[in-house]
Structure formats: C-alpha cells, structure tokens
Amino acid sequence: MAVRRADVAKLAGTSPAVVSYVLNGGPRGVAPETKARVLAAIEQLGYRPNGIARSLRLNRTMTFGLLVPDTSNPFFAQLARAIEEAAFAENYTLLIGNAAEDDARQTAYVRTFLARRVDGLFLVPAHGPTSCLPELQQSGVAWVTLDRQTPGRYAAAVMADHRGGARTATEHLLAHGRRRIGCIAGPEDVVPANARVTGWRDALAEAGVRPSEMSVWHGSFGRRAGYRAAREMLADGRFDAVFVASDQQAIGVLRAMQDLGIRCPDDVAVASFDGIAAAAYTSPALTTMAQPFDELGQTAVRRLLDRLDDPDADTASSVLPVDLVARGSCGCPDPVVGDESGADGDAPAPGDEAGLHTDAPNPGDDAGVPA
Amino acid sequence: MAVRRADVAKLAGTSPAVVSYVLNGGPRGVAPETKARVLAAIEQLGYRPNGIARSLRLNRTMTFGLLVPDTSNPFFAQLARAIEEAAFAENYTLLIGNAAEDDARQTAYVRTFLARRVDGLFLVPAHGPTSCLPELQQSGVAWVTLDRQTPGRYAAAVMADHRGGARTATEHLLAHGRRRIGCIAGPEDVVPANARVTGWRDALAEAGVRPSEMSVWHGSFGRRAGYRAAREMLADGRFDAVFVASDQQAIGVLRAMQDLGIRCPDDVAVASFDGIAAAAYTSPALTTMAQPFDELGQTAVRRLLDRLDDPDADTASSVLPVDLVARGSCGCPDPVVGDESGADGDAPAPGDEAGLHTDAPNPGDDAGVPA
DNA sequence: TTGTATGCGTTATCAA
C-alpha cells in the first residue's frame, strides 16, 4: 500500500526522478542498466504509481464526466456504452452521473465533476430547465452536448438527424400507402422531440396530407408513455399508421395494440426512432430509424479532444445521419431474427447484437417498398 | 481557473488554513466575522476547491469503481443505476468500466481504478476467466462482488437468490399444471446461471418429474441466445413450458415462438428471471422473478462502506430474496399495463416504471394460481 | 547520465 516512488528508488539504488523517467519513458533517458534495476524494484515492491498525485502535478486526470438523464434507459445505456468505448480507446475513463431527470441532481453532478477536475464533460441534458449551464461555461471545462442541443453556443453538440430521420420514417409509412399517420412524440420541452415532430410534418406536407388534421401526442420517451398514447389515439381507428418518436415508446404502443385487438401492421403500421437493440425482438419487429451509436460516441470524444487541444475550436453541431431499418411493424417483410450474422453465443460485442439491425436490405430511401 | 485557496485567503485578509476551516466546517472554529469575509472572497473569486489536491492529502477520493460485463445490457444497466443511486446518497461518485465480456479489458479497468485510487470497487465479473482477482486482492482495496460469486473468499458478494428464485418460478409453472418443463440457461461457466439450473431441478425433482429427461440449453444471457434456444427446443412440441434464465433470453424466446406459430402461454408457458423493466411490455408480459435492484444496490454500498470502516469485516455473501411477478406468459391473467400506479408522464423515477412490477397480486408462493 | 529541489492545492499540526 504505502509503497512510494522513493522506496523504489532506494531499493534500486537511484533517485526518485529516475524512477519517473523509466515509468513515463521520458523526458530524459535512463541507462539500460539502471532501468533494469528500477523495473526489478518496482516488480519486487509491487509499486503502483499514485494517479492522484500525478493528476495534481499534471493538472490532468484522464477522466471525462458523462451526465445522462437516466442510465437505465436502454437508449442512453447504448449511447453511454458507445462513449465509454471511444473514451477507453483514448485512455480516458468515465465518471458517470445519473441526473434522474432532476435538475438539482444534474447540477450536483456537474459540481462534483468539476471538483474532481474532469478533463472534459459529456452532457445529455435532462429535459426541463438546465440550470447548470452558466456554471459549466464559467468553469472553463471543455464539454460537448449529446443528443440534444443546448441553448446558447457554449459547447459543441453531437446528435443524430432527428428531423431528417423522422421525415424518412414517415415517408416510408406513406410509401406503404398509409395516409392517416399520427405522431406519438416526446416531451414538449425537448428539442429533438420537436425536431422529430417537424420531420413528420415535413413528410406529410410534401405528400399533400394536412398535418394539422393528424394529431400529435406528447409525453415522456418511455414505454409507458407510448402505451398510454396508443390507447388514447388508436382505439377509434382514426389512424392507419403512427410515427413514434422512440423505440421505447413503440414497445409500449405494440403492447397497447395487442390489448386493444388492433393488428400491427395490418390495421396500424408503426415506425419509430432510435434503433435500440430491443427493437429487433418485438412482434412484429420494429421498423426504426437507427441512430449510429458508435459514430456518435466517436464523434463526441473526438470533438471533446479537439477542444482540449484548442479551447477555441468551433462549436458547430455535428449532425449524424440515421438509417432506416425496415422490419415488420411498417408492413415490410418481418425478417427471421438472428440467422445471418455469424455464430450466436456470447455477446457479439461491441454493440451487442448489432448485426440484427441490418436484417433487411436498407432502402435508404423508399426503394423496395410494396407501394 | 487558477484561483487557489491562498488567493481567497489573501483577499479575505486571513490565512489559507482558515479558508479550509470555513469550507469544511472544522476541525477548528472560525470567528463569524472572518467567516463572512472568507465566504465573500470565495464568492467574488469564484473559487472552487481542487478535489484532486484534497484527495491526495486525505488519501480518499470519494469515488467507487464499478466494473460491469456490459453496460448496455438492460439488466446490468438497471443494477448499475441502483448502485449509482445508493452511492450518490453516500456522496460517492462512480467511475464506470465496461469489461465488454473481455478479461483483458476487465483487468485494464481494474488497473486504472487502482491507479486512480478509488476508495472501493464493485465487480460484476465477466464470465470466463477473471485474472484480475489476485491483483485486486493484493492491492488491498475494498471490493465487493455483485450478482456472481468469485472463487475464494477475498470479498463480500451481494446477489439475488438465484437458486431459490428459479425453484419458485418452476414451481409456479408446475402449479399451472405443466409437467414437461425445459430450461434455457445462461453460460455454463457462470455461477448464477448454474444456480438457476439447480433451482429448476429442485422444483422438478420435488414434483416427481425427472429433470434428466428434460433438456437444458446453455448459452449467453442475451435475447439472441434465447431466440436460438427456443427455435431448437420448442419446435417439436416436447415441452409445455420453459423456465428461462433471464428476461432478455425470454424476450428472444417469445419472438421465436411467434415465428414458429407456437402460442404463449397456451402451447408453451414461460417464466423467466431478473425482472427488468422491459418484461412488463412483451405480449404476453413475462412472468418473472424480480430481483430487488434497489436493495441490491443499497446492500452492496453498505457492505463496501463496512469494509472501509473495518477492513476485516466479514466477507459472507448477502443473498437477497427475489419476487415472483406473475403476468401473462405463465398462464396467469395478463394485467393491463400502466393503469394502477399514478400519473404517467416523465420518468416515474427512480427505478423507472417500477409500479408495473407489482401489477398482479404477488402470490409469493403459489396461491391464487389456477391449478 | 544522475541526484536535488521545488511546486501542484490541500489539510492538519504547532506555535502564537
């Protein structure tokens, strides 16, 4: 435990500085002979450098903070994992915070992250107020916003193409001949939620359907909200399709349709958004706009590193394209799960059962859709 | 940025030590007058204490490491969240590591955690070898094992009653009059997986069914493995029920049954294990043994804190009971989702849509089951 | 090529 660098030096018959040099490979050279002695001493004493002292000295912790509204939500969990993956590749470790959709708690986490001197911060803002923003900006840490954009231009934002994706999904439903397409959206005070509604409107308008005559239901992104929404919107047969703003909600929607005796896709077709792993396993499987989790993670890390190098790096948003994954819920043929991509078995990591997302030829546009 | 304690002291016309005393409320008193001046100076300069320096001095980081096989797996995500919750309540922050079911990576994370001087470590061992164990033990950090037990008696283990729960689930299927009950299990080299198989055997044996005549399928805990298992085991009608070792697998099983045209629960009843949130939203909803996530998290944190106070605290395992949540997949009435527990809306935190898990009167034993 | 000395920002001990 209490073995310090000085102990190693003494045993190796040299000075602490030299121990540093061999450990860090610099900045100065060390005679191969001494180096060997030092390594032997390290081994013998089981010496482990104290990263805290190192951080203090270097003013760098090799740690990023990741603040998420709810880590147990599968979408955020997959996003967090992608970031962890990209950060790990750059030798950064993640301090994780669960805002639990609570502004006070979000602020509390920002404060501990700051106190712990994280080198940078990823923020997926909880909806509602985000009172930690001024504090963050003033602190001077590098940070990037994920999935949602924050008001102001303090930080870079990395997100999927919410609007374009929603439009594509809706267009796909239209291509299936559906016309009365409702929208089950996210919370009204969340930017990407509204962007998705806009995308849905875009598609309807272009197809000559009056969006104003279709209804939009706003609620949380969770399964339960989707369930309730479907029970309210779908019971009377007004709609022959519905665009759902998240896979989680769509899972609730499918369950509600089952309970109501409405068939999917025969009576009501469903298309949703996110591309979480679970979407491939519902019955029917969900047609969804898959977010590029890995790319989101990599982009976010890269942009944060850019800002570490140059605090004045630009804060433009990175908007990444989403992919239409056509499965059964929209009326496309529902692929048999899990036969195409390699052996089964243990966790086809990373990204879990990622191969499943491409189980239908991706039309990109609307090619191949039974009109 | 570079505002240090000394700056505050100077501005307040006092000494650095006094600044500490007012900040930490001790160990010595400070004259109210000076205190006011110090606080004003802190405010004015926007001073934020450096937690790294503090950690170095105190030899305490107020940080725990959490190492998980796969954070994007819903079960681990819910478990991680419970731990985060409990740790946050004790003012600890979590450094999170994703082993990605890879031993080398698990070891890499153990090392950074050690280097960063976490005060304690939660380990959910990946299956397969766990070569970091000696290193961990030798390091002297306090750590507890979660969900799975590690060989040896180095650390306390906190886990659910895998065997008893599996037994209860199987008994429930038996109480529904099923007799030909197969078992879809987890990986063969994972202790809890085998404990669940044993529980299933217990129940069959007691009911006079020869377990040896039923088959056990081993595979990963994921959806895909469940899907494959079901296609292999269920196609020929040998079974009228199946005990599935995880909800994730069961979700795959339901999908496979759909594809095979086998009705659940009519043809094959299903009961599974874990009680993840998603289990309430399948069709039919899954009857499952719900793990007490919150209690697991609290117990784990408490036991870790105990070991911080007293490194020689005992390392006995904490085995927590699991609850039978009867829903449609076993043949019980499938409850309508989400009407009972309060308003919907935004994230019924914490524990997400927790109210749903109790949507059927919990028999505890087998009471109320249509024999 | 190597040893010495200083500072990182904090807390705690010791005089005053």
Next chain:
DNA sequence: TTGATAACGCATACAA
C-alpha cells in the same frame, strides 16, 4: 481565535 508550516506523491527544471 489565528498564522505559519509540513506533509501527501509525483514530475520536471536545474545543478552536478
């Protein structure tokens, strides 16, 4: 009640 000062363990500029 307060001000100075010595660690905590490391990295590096500087002297040797």
